[in-house]
Amino acid sequence: MSQATNAFIDQNKDRFLDELKDFLRIPSISTLPEHVSDVQRAAAFVADSLRKAGLENVEIIPTAKHPLVYADWLHAPGKPTVLCYGHYDVQPPDPLELWTTPPFEPTIRDGNLYARGSADDKGQMYMHVKAVEALRAVNGKLPVNVKFLIEGEEEVGGESVAKYVAENPAKLKADVALVSDTSLYAEGIPTLCIGLRGLVYTEIEARGAARDLHSGLYGGAAPNAVFALVELLAKLKDHSGRIMIPGMYGSVEQPADGGGGERAHIFAH
Numbered sequence: 666m667s668q669a670t671n672a673f674i675d676q677n678k679d680r681f682l683d684e685l686k687d688f689l690r691i692p693s694i695s696t697l698p699e700h701v702s703d704v705q706r707a708a709a710f711v712a713d714s715l716r717k718a719g720l721e722n723v724e725i726i727p728t729a730k731h732p733l734v735y736a737d738w739l740h741a742p743g744k745p746t747v748l749c750y751g752h753y754d755v756q757p758p759d760p761l762e763l764w765t766t767p768p769f770e771p772t773i774r775d776g777n778l779y780a781r782g783s784a785d786d787k788g789q790m791y792m793h794v795k796a797v798e799a800l801r802a803v804n805g806k807l808p809v810n811v812k813f814l815i816e817g818e819e820e821v822g823g824e825s826v827a828k829y830v831a832e833n834p835a836k837l838k839a840d841v842a843l844v845s846d847t848s849l850y851a852e853g854i855p856t857l858c859i860g861l862r863g864l865v866y867t868e869i870e871a872r873g874a875a876r877d878l879h880s881g882l883y884g885g886a887a888p889n890a891v892f893a894l895v896e897l898l899a900k901l902k903d904h905s906g907r908i909m910i911p912g913m914y915g916s917v918e919q920p921a922d923g924g925g926g927e928r929a930h931i932f933a934h
Contacts, residue, residue, distance in 0.1 A: 670803045685771075687710070689771045689778075689782050689783055691706055691707045692781075693754050707817065708734055711734045711794075719802075720736035722735070731817030738801075741807060741809050745810065747841050748814065748841065754817045766779060784848070789846060814830075871893050
């Protein structure tokens with residue numbers, strides 16, 4: 666980073682922080698219907714911030730649930746394209762009594778900024794926007810092509826962004842997908858997270874006898890609901906951790922080695 670860019674950041678640090686605080690004050694809780702208008706307000710804030718940073722083709726994209734926000738800057742011919750992903754929605758702040766200060770009133774303590782969303786994911790995502798602003802302000806251009814796709818459903822499953830990505834491969838085509846939604850190991854140590862495990866929620870109900878059955882008389886014959894659940898769980902994975910669900914790995918491709926002159930794809934999440 667050049668001295669001029671560092672100087673621009675230092676000169677505008679207080680403004681950047683005030684803007685982030687305004688963003689954090691929006692209770693964009695995607696899981697609660699009563700906060701739908703707040704989620705929409707957060708999407709509008711993101712779109713406005715992208716415009717002010719110099720991004721073009723800014724869109725607030727309606728979905729079946731919460732809107733997506735898209736923007737790009739594609740004036741670096743022959744250079745790679747970076748797709749920046751993030752989310753502006755947050756989890757509910759409950760239990761409130763465990764907060765030292767109100768979750769939607771950003772507070773600085775010991776050099777840290779505390780608020781719901783400050784680390785997941787408004788802070789990281791807004792950092793990308795401000796980086797673009799700083800580079801354009803100092804250099805008049807960016808060193809690479811940039812696309813942004815910011816969603817409002819990450820905390821509720823991300824169905825809309827998955828659908829949009831599948832339907833718009835050309836629009837979102839990029840050499841690198843940059844996702845900052847994880848943490849640093851320690852201050853001053855750059856951390857590149859190249860993969861996270863996914864998860865699946867499910868609820869299984871096992872029904873047994875309507876009343877207690879004498880184990881001596883019925884224990885060997887009557888099905889036991891607890892044992893059935895234990896057996897079911899035991900069949901999900903083997904001792905090495907391999908998932909045993911039939912067809913689980915049928916459509917999973919092996920990672921490419923990035924050789925052969927092709928660009929390697931890095932997903933930091």
